[in-house]
Amino acid sequence: MSDLTAGLIQAGLLLVALAVVHKPLGDYMARVFTTEKHLAVERGLYRLFRVKPESERRWPTYAMGVLGFSFVSIVLLYLLQRLQSLLPLNFGRGAVDPGIAFNTAISFVTNTNWQSYVPESVMGHTVQMAGLTVQNFLSAAVGLSVAIALVRGFVRRQTDRLGNFWVDLTRGTIRILLPMSVVFAIVLIALGVTQSLKSGVDTTSGTIDLAPTASQEAIKELGTNGGGIFNANSAHPFENPNVWTNLIEIFLLLVIPVSLTRTFGTMVGNRKQGYVLVSVMGGIWAAMLAIAWWAETHPNGPAALLAGAALEGKEQRFGLSGSALFATSTTGTSTGAVNAMHDSFTGLGGGVPLLNMLFGEVTPGGVGTGLYGILVVAIIAMFLAGLMVGRTPEYLGKKLGKREVTAAAISILAMPTVVLLGAGAALLLPDTTSALANDGSHGLSEVLYAYASAGNNNGSAFAGITVTSNWFQATLGIAMAIGRFVPILATLCLAGSLAAQKKVPHTAGTLPTTGPLFGSLLAGTIVLVAALTFIPALALGPIAEALA
Amino acid sequence: MRTSVVSRARQRSARTGECGRTLSVKGRCEVTDLLYAALLIAIFAVLALTLRGLEKL
Numbered sequence: 001m002s003d004l005t006a007g008l009i010q011a012g013l014l015l016v017a018l019a020v021v022h023k024p025l026g027d028y029m030a031r032v033f034t035t036e037k038h039l040a041v042e043r044g045l046y047r048l049f050r051v052k053p054e055s056e057r058r059w060p061t062y063a064m065g066v067l068g069f070s071f072v073s074i075v076l077l078y079l080l081q082r083l084q085s086l087l088p089l090n091f092g093r094g095a096v097d098p099g100i101a102f103n104t105a106i107s108f109v110t111n112t113n114w115q116s117y118v119p120e121s122v123m124g125h126t127v128q129m130a131g132l133t134v135q136n137f138l139s140a141a142v143g144l145s146v147a148i149a150l151v152r153g154f155v156r157r158q159t160d161r162l163g164n165f166w167v168d169l170t171r172g173t174i175r176i177l178l179p180m181s182v183v184f185a186i187v188l189i190a191l192g193v194t195q196s197l198k199s200g201v202d203t204t205s206g207t208i209d210l211a212p213t214a215s216q217e218a219i220k221e222l223g224t225n226g227g228g229i230f231n232a233n234s235a236h237p238f239e240n241p242n243v244w245t246n247l248i249e250i251f252l253l254l255v256i257p258v259s260l261t262r263t264f265g266t267m268v269g270n271r272k273q274g275y276v277l278v279s280v281m282g283g284i285w286a287a288m289l290a291i292a293w294w295a296e297t298h299p300n301g302p303a304a305l306l307a308g309a310a311l312e313g314k315e316q317r318f319g320l321s322g323s324a325l326f327a328t329s330t331t332g333t334s335t336g337a338v339n340a341m342h343d344s345f346t347g348l349g350g351g352v353p354l355l356n357m358l359f360g361e362v363t364p365g366g367v368g369t370g371l372y373g374i375l376v377v378a379i380i381a382m383f384l385a386g387l388m389v390g391r392t393p394e395y396l397g398k399k400l401g402k403r404e405v406t407a408a409a410i411s412i413l414a415m416p417t418v419v420l421l422g423a424g425a426a427l428l429l430p431d432t433t434s435a436l437a438n439d440g441s442h443g444l445s446e447v448l449y450a451y452a453s454a455g456n457n458n459g460s461a462f463a464g465i466t467v468t469s470n471w472f473q474a475t476l477g478i479a480m481a482i483g484r485f486v487p488i489l490a491t492l493c494l495a496g497s498l499a500a501q502k503k504v505p506h507t508a509g510t511l512p513t514t515g516p517l518f519g520s521l522l523a524g525t526i527v528l529v530a531a532l533t534f535i536p537a538l539a540l541g542p543i544a545e546a547l548a
Numbered sequence: 549m550r551t552s553v554v555s556r557a558r559q560r561s562a563r564t565g566e567c568g569r570t571l572s573v574k575g576r577c578e579v580t581d582l583l584y585a586a587l588l589i590a591i592f593a594v595l596a597l598t599l600r601g602l603e604k605l
Contacts, residue, residue, distance in 0.1 A: 060599060063599055071588075082581065106588075474584075477591075489602055493602040493605065
């Protein structure tokens, strides 16, 4: 079977699986966040942490919950790493270096999972399981909670209450992420992914590291986290042994962001609203996949031309198509797991994962972050449309005034600010060139990719760049925190402002938001914002390399 | 020109776990711990100010 045929079959199976699951999972998630019933285990947790589940909060209190919870999570994860030598199952691994511990703590709490260390060498099983994997669940649940709070902003009328962050966090973890992760961890084990508490097995050629892989792998993809338990991530045969696990992992990282569009449509009482969003997400995802796939099969380097394709850095188990499919999906979401080295992609092919992130990761985006990200862009799109026709913009019956548009603009501009400032400052430093594996346009792409990955909470690495200096550990940590929390705060502000309004009746002059016109406007705004912000940087990096 | 990412990373990993090997290194790590703690507090202070600013929109 040719690689093209295999790739088309995989893409087809993936789309069918997503289409089948989209409706039941989307409706289930809507019920999870709208029901008034609490599970017994949830009630126990509320009693333990003194949470009043019936008490709904204003948006600043909701936001303080997110910030406070994340701050405590970072501190605990930092301490867990620094005290690793005292923990069981460390297998001789000592305290994690402060720079790595700081960067990793922010990375996993912000759902980025950028890794400036070699997991199998640095992290023991206790830190992996009790620290990193726990944050894989909780950081994804935080994203879900913020997205649901924004949807409530559209749904509710004349109220200052957005919900209870602790209830949303608990429900997202216990009712959605945990059960799905358990099921898919078992499926992955059945298909050959390892699961062991041993440190490794001795062979004639050395020791092969082992880890509780499957239990981490399922939530790594499902929660759009992406931090591998092995350094090679999903290119490692213990994390991703065959084409079936590869397909399941791609499915897992897409399934919740895609299904959340159904949740959105269900909660706002008009499912066509969700269909438009998923169409835009899917359209851009498919276009980026086509570009990456074409670029990798039409390389411009002499070695790649001799081989007939760009095979460097790719797992032969997955081939070009499996690598392009994974790369497009992992950067269209906020996952950042890799099954191929993005640094080895062609100039244009490597530009696709970079541009995917610079779109703001809304194709379809991370768990929760994708939905609230695209809704914020939708507000900007409706504002632009309102300017064009001279009407006060509105979306889903809510007027978009100064406060709403300002909050949306802050949410959108936080990421480009940290990416461009961070990459620009790093490029000015004389030490940066020695940290790069390549010079010229590819070297610039390596730096830009690192900050784009951090600022968008993606976590995938272009690699080739050594980021263990205190400068990179600190600035990438700052980029991850600002890139995560400023959009969350602005989104919650937006949600609070929308919830306080009354619903404006639909009139003949209202721009419909369920048809292709709005879809095109939304897609155009996504591309336009990224282009206006990043074209100069992209021209010096991947575009220059592709044209060389 | 591109080197193996895995092997490069493994070389880098040799640098980790330096803290606590000698007294001087341990002392340096404690200072680094404090600096990173200060940086984390500074980041969240900025975020708290952002929240305050958004409330006043």
